[in-house]
Amino acid sequence: MEFNKPADQNLFDRSKVVGKPHTRIDGPLKVSGQAPYAYERHDVVDGQLVGYPVGSTIAKGRITSMNTEAAKKAPGVKAVVTTLDIEPLGIWDYNAARLFGGDKVEHYHQAIAVVVAETFEQARAAAALIETSYDVEQAKFDLKSEFERLQGTGEPDTVGNFDEAFAAAPVTLDEVYTTPSESHAMMEPHASIVDWSDGGDMKLWTSNQMIEWGRQALAKIFSIDPDRISLESPYIGGGFGAKLWVCSDAVLAAVGSRAAGRPVKLAMPRPFVANNTTHRSATIQRIKIGAAEDGKITAISHEAASHTLLGGSGENAIAQTPYFYAGDNRYIIHHPVEMNLPEANAMRAPGETAGLMALEIAMDEMAEKLDMDPVEFRIANDTQIKPGNPMKPFSDRHFVECLRRGADAFGWADRNKTPGGQRDGNWLIGHGMAGAYRGAPTMKSGARVRLKDGSLTVETDMTDIGTGSYTILAQTAAETMGLPLEAVDVQLGKSSYPVSSGSGGQWGAASSTAGVYAACVALRQQIAERLGLEDPRFEGGNVVDGDMETALVDIAQGEELVAEDTMEFGDFKKNMVHATFGAHFVEVGVHAGTGETRVRRMLAACDAGRILNPITARSQVIGGMTMGTGGALSEELALDQGRGFFANHDLAGYEVAVHADIPHQEVIFLDTLDVSATPLKAKGVGELGLCGVAAAIANAAYNATGVRVRDYPVTLDKMIDKLPAI
Amino acid sequence: MNLPIEFQLRRRTLLIGTAASAAALRFAQTAQAQTPVSKPAGAEKSAVTMTVNGETKTLELDHRTTLLDALREHLKLTGTKKGCDHGQCGACTVSVNGTRVNSCLSLAVMHEGDEVTTIEGLGTPDNLDPMQQAFVDHDGFQCGYCTPGQICSAKAVIDEIRAGVPSHVTSDLTSPIEMSGPEIRERMSGNICRCGAYSNIVEAITEVAGEQV
Numbered sequence: 001m002e003f004n005k006p007a008d009q010n011l012f013d014r015s016k017v018v019g020k021p022h023t024r025i026d027g028p029l030k031v032s033g034q035a036p037y038a039y040e041r042h043d044v045v046d047g048q049l050v051g052y053p054v055g056s057t058i059a060k061g062r063i064t065s066m067n068t069e070a071a072k073k074a075p076g077v078k079a080v081v082t083t084l085d086i087e088p089l090g091i092w093d094y095n096a097a098r099l100f101g102g103d104k105v106e107h108y109h110q111a112i113a114v115v116v117a118e119t120f121e122q123a124r125a126a127a128a129l130i131e132t133s134y135d136v137e138q139a140k141f142d143l144k145s146e147f148e149r150l151q152g153t154g155e156p157d158t159v160g161n162f163d164e165a166f167a168a169a170p171v172t173l174d175e176v177y178t179t180p181s182e183s184h185a186m187m188e189p190h191a192s193i194v195d196w197s198d199g200g201d202m203k204l205w206t207s208n209q210m211i212e213w214g215r216q217a218l219a220k221i222f223s224i225d226p227d228r229i230s231l232e233s234p235y236i237g238g239g240f241g242a243k244l245w246v247c248s249d250a251v252l253a254a255v256g257s258r259a260a261g262r263p264v265k266l267a268m269p270r271p272f273v274a275n276n277t278t279h280r281s282a283t284i285q286r287i288k289i290g291a292a293e294d295g296k297i298t299a300i301s302h303e304a305a306s307h308t309l310l311g312g313s314g315e316n317a318i319a320q321t322p323y324f325y326a327g328d329n330r331y332i333i334h335h336p337v338e339m340n341l342p343e344a345n346a347m348r349a350p351g352e353t354a355g356l357m358a359l360e361i362a363m364d365e366m367a368e369k370l371d372m373d374p375v376e377f378r379i380a381n382d383t384q385i386k387p388g389n390p391m392k393p394f395s396d397r398h399f400v401e402c403l404r405r406g407a408d409a410f411g412w413a414d415r416n417k418t419p420g421g422q423r424d425g426n427w428l429i430g431h432g433m434a435g436a437y438r439g440a441p442t443m444k445s446g447a448r449v450r451l452k453d454g455s456l457t458v459e460t461d462m463t464d465i466g467t468g469s470y471t472i473l474a475q476t477a478a479e480t481m482g483l484p485l486e487a488v489d490v491q492l493g494k495s496s497y498p499v500s501s502g503s504g505g506q507w508g509a510a511s512s513t514a515g516v517y518a519a520c521v522a523l524r525q526q527i528a529e530r531l532g533l534e535d536p537r538f539e540g541g542n543v544v545d546g547d548m549e550t551a552l553v554d555i556a557q558g559e560e561l562v563a564e565d566t567m568e569f570g571d572f573k574k575n576m577v578h579a580t581f582g583a584h585f586v587e588v589g590v591h592a593g594t595g596e597t598r599v600r601r602m603l604a605a606c607d608a609g610r611i612l613n614p615i616t617a618r619s620q621v622i623g624g625m626t627m628g629t630g631g632a633l634s635e636e637l638a639l640d641q642g643r644g645f646f647a648n649h650d651l652a653g654y655e656v657a658v659h660a661d662i663p664h665q666e667v668i669f670l671d672t673l674d675v676s677a678t679p680l681k682a683k684g685v686g687e688l689g690l691c692g693v694a695a696a697i698a699n700a701a702y703n704a705t706g707v708r709v710r711d712y713p714v715t716l717d718k719m720i721d722k723l724p725a726i
Numbered sequence: 727m728n729l730p731i732e733f734q735l736r737r738r739t740l741l742i743g744t745a746a747s748a749a750a751l752r753f754a755q756t757a758q759a760q761t762p763v764s765k766p767a768g769a770e771k772s773a774v775t776m777t778v779n780g781e782t783k784t785l786e787l788d789h790r791t792t793l794l795d796a797l798r799e800h801l802k803l804t805g806t807k808k809g810c811d812h813g814q815c816g817a818c819t820v821s822v823n824g825t826r827v828n829s830c831l832s833l834a835v836m837h838e839g840d841e842v843t844t845i846e847g848l849g850t851p852d853n854l855d856p857m858q859q860a861f862v863d864h865d866g867f868q869c870g871y872c873t874p875g876q877i878c879s880a881k882a883v884i885d886e887i888r889a890g891v892p893s894h895v896t897s898d899l900t901s902p903i904e905m906s907g908p909e910i911r912e913r914m915s916g917n918i919c920r921c922g923a924y925s926n927i928v929e930a931i932t933e934v935a936g937e938q939v
Contacts (some may be wrong), residue, residue, distance in 0.1 A: 023862050023863060024862065024865065027861075027865075027867075028851035028852075028854060028862060029851055030867055030870030031854065031858040031859075031861045031862055031870075031873055031874075032805065032846070032848070032849055032850055032854065032858060033803075033804070033805015033806065033844070033845035033846050033873075034805065034846075034850075034851055035870055036804065037804075037807075037871065039808075040798070040804035042802050119788060119791075120795060120799065121790040121791060122788075125790075184920075185920055186869070186871075186920050187807070187809045187817055187869065187871040187872045187918065187919070187920050187921075188871040189808075189809070189810075235869075235870065236869060237807070237809075237869050237870070237872075238868075238871060238920050238921055239869075240920070267808065269811065270809070270810040270811060270812060270814070271812075465869055466867075466869030466870065466921045467868070468868075615865050616865065618865075619865045619868055619923060620868075622922055622923070622926070623921045623922035623923065624922070625922065626919075626922025626924060626925075627920070650810060650812060650814060651809070651810045651812070651814035651815045651918060652812065652814040656918060656920055657922070657924075658914075658916075658917075658918055658924075659910075659911040659912070659914040659915045659917070659919075659924050659927070660912050660914075660915040661924075662922070662924040663907075663925070664907075664925050664928075
């Protein structure tokens with residue numbers, strides 16, 4: 001089925017299941033510990049051995065020798081394979097780092113060996129016995145000096161004449177902001193069980209957001225036919241982009257399985273994850289804004305740099321700037337800088353997360369210079385087209401309504417407007433807000449449905465990384481087939497199922513529900529033909545045509561009806577910009593003596609098209625707000641500039657937000673429908689909640705103290721010597 | 727044996743893959759027969775008997791095996807999760823003799839005679855414990871990986887507050903401790919949820935605590 005024109009009124013506008021608050025259908029399995037994650041599949045194949053990885057301890061150079069003699073002789077060891085034993089393996093299209101093979105070291109903790117043993121304890125002990133010698137090469141780790149070198153170079157995206165307009169503007173801002181590298185830090189480390197014992201078909205039970213990408217990536221990495229590779233990933237302990245890719249857990253387990261002739265399971269040790277796998281690059285961003293006295297932006301420049309391995313793209317912090325705010329003169333450019341650090345790649349809302357951390361502080365600073373309410377300043381610069389391109393309208397944009405609804409619900413008007421002007425005992429109280437923007441792409445997505453005895457099974461290689469896919473796909477199928485939710489079973493994450501959009505870029509919910517809808521429509525047509533009906537309705541478990549009602553349970557009399565289809569999205573979508581919008585409002589307390597910042601209240605108002613399930617959608621948004629709180633106040637992969645690695649590579653050193661950091665959170669969903677998004681008129685919401693929230697916290701900290709911090713995270717050391725006198 | 731090789735293995739790998747596994751096996755047997763000096767520290771095994779979810783279990787375990795791996799790998803109770811293996815995340819929280827512990831931080835052989843309760847011992851999908859049900863009702867999880875640890879901790883937190891065990895945020899040590907949001911959040915802070923379900927988890931715990939009064 002092709003979605004080739006905006007949706008008319010359809011069954012989802014009269015919905016009984018879609019859009020209603022249903023608790024997760026996979027919930028009982030998860031809360032009872034019965035949902036099996038990758039490393040836990042004891043049942044899928046006999047004779048599993050355990051693999052343990054070894055990582056490089058230099059950032060750049062060549063391995064001159066590896067002594068594996070002691071490791072091979074250690075108790076229980078079945079195989080040791082080093083990177084010197086294998087020609088460099090292939091690199092998949094969307095990755096930059098080589099996962100294994102060859103003597104070249106491109107980043108710290110790059111995998112250089114795998115030890116396979118009967119038990120975890122044996123493999124770990126033996127891995128520690130491998131001795132490696134390196135020829136260390138000079139490497140680059142300093143983003144700041146690279147940014148200074150690159151400023152003003154390259155080919156920017158321009159509209160009008162920025163320089164002239166900025167020079168002429170009565171009110172201007174020119175500041176530099178920095179965001180640190182961040183780690184996805186999902187709770188389940190990358191893990192795989194791989195059976196490639198005989199070198200024939202390769203079977204993986206893994207933790208991966210994108211099943212088909214995974215299959216294609218492994219085919220390229222090992223130069224084998226993708227049809228000989230199968231993946232299963234029904235439950236995934238978080239991803240946030242870290243599991244968009246095949247990582248070294250899968251590759252080492254495959255190599256280990258091949259060498260030992262038995263299935264091998266391998267979970268990355270937690271301290272290995274941050275430097276071995278991908279992360280969000282640090283950024284440096286210089287933002288210049290010029291505005292007229294009435295608050296209309298006349299000139300905006302956003303120049304950013306981030307680090308990447310050769311062939312990667314870093315963190316594109318300018319992603320939102322061509323779209324979010326009006327302004328006739330623009331200069332926008334991102335410089336990806338090649339550095340010898342672990343691979344920078346997508347982490348939740350790549351681009352907008354880091355970009356809005358800076359841009360939304362800049363907007364706060366401009367509002368202050370203009371003596372305008374920051375909400376009103378943003379409203380004054382709303383746009384319904386891509387600035388500079390009247391032929392490119394937004395499909396459906398209600399940013400202003402997000403700002404107004406959010407401000408009302410939060411009580412924004414009642415806040416203290418003078419920085420440092422409100423106290424509660426030892427705490428300086430501040431309020432801040434920020435806008436949220438994130439693109440809303442859709443991807444081709446397929447599904448198969450099976451109807452037997454009135455029960456429907458949905459099969460698609462879509463994944464549920466905590467997003468609620470199981471539940472919203474069941475809701476979509478139930479709605480389309482006129483069945484109760486309980487009559488629908490959803491099976492996900494197997495490469496033998498039809499290829500879906502997968503989970504990433506907040507495209508999963510919108511795309512995969514459209515795919516399930518397409519498959520259900522195919523089934524409805526099949527049933528209609530079977531019954532000789534033209535256009536029957538499906539409701540209450542029946543096929544209804546005039547006075548005639550046939551129960552779905554009676555249609556095939558024990559036979560299984562199977563239908564499959566893929567939703568494709570037509571070119572008409574390219575004529576407009578699809579995006580989601582939001583507004584964050586935050587109250588913080590900053591301790592007057594220590595400078596410690598605590599979040600007291602958080603509220604987000606979101607415009608993301610039809611909300612398919614308000615419970616799971618709200619959880620996505622509060623999850624983003626929580627991740628953004630970490631991003632604002634504590635998260636920073638601390639770079640060892642001397643040796644080029646992230647020093648705090650575990651969950652003790654890399655400080656994500658914990659229970660004590662997060663108050664009750666409020667989310668408001670605007671009741672919007674984007675008719676050109678999907679047949680369900682839905683857009684993604686999984687990344688929107690993270691966008692802008694860190695800046696809202698930083699702005700609140702400024703309002704509390706009068707101290708403007710432009711370098712994340714906003715920690716007490718950056719404020720303590722500038723706080724108001726006690 | 728001539729294994730089909732489809733990616734470019736160098737010759738040495740082939741040797742490891744075929745001959746070395748057999749060699750390693752031989753070595754392990756001879757090493758055991760020789761002096762214990764050549765054995766790596768900790769490789770010995772001992773028997774340990776504990777009660778897990780009400781059932782007596784005797785295991786012959788490598789001394790290095792954590793309680794967490796004894797549960798996950800030997801008893802196949804995989805509901806208890808390994809998030810960090812370093813006591814940093816709380817995903818492995820279980821109850822030992824009525825006290826919550828990070829099961830990754832203790833060796834299994836230290837638990838002779840202990841009573842261990844894991845998430846599997848609390849309830850099943852068809853017969854959930856009230857705390858498990860409250861997590862479903864309040865959507866107190868997303869990916870589900872930290873969830874068993876959160877639930878085991880949550881049950882213990884209510885007990886600890888009732889028992890008068892003070893926390894960092896307890897302001898008055900002389901009167902009964904309030905079952906408040908700050909108390910719950912402080913005591914749950916050893917259980918990380920990267921999906922960010924904290925707001926919902928606290929509501930789930932508050933509801934269960936309220937019902938139990």
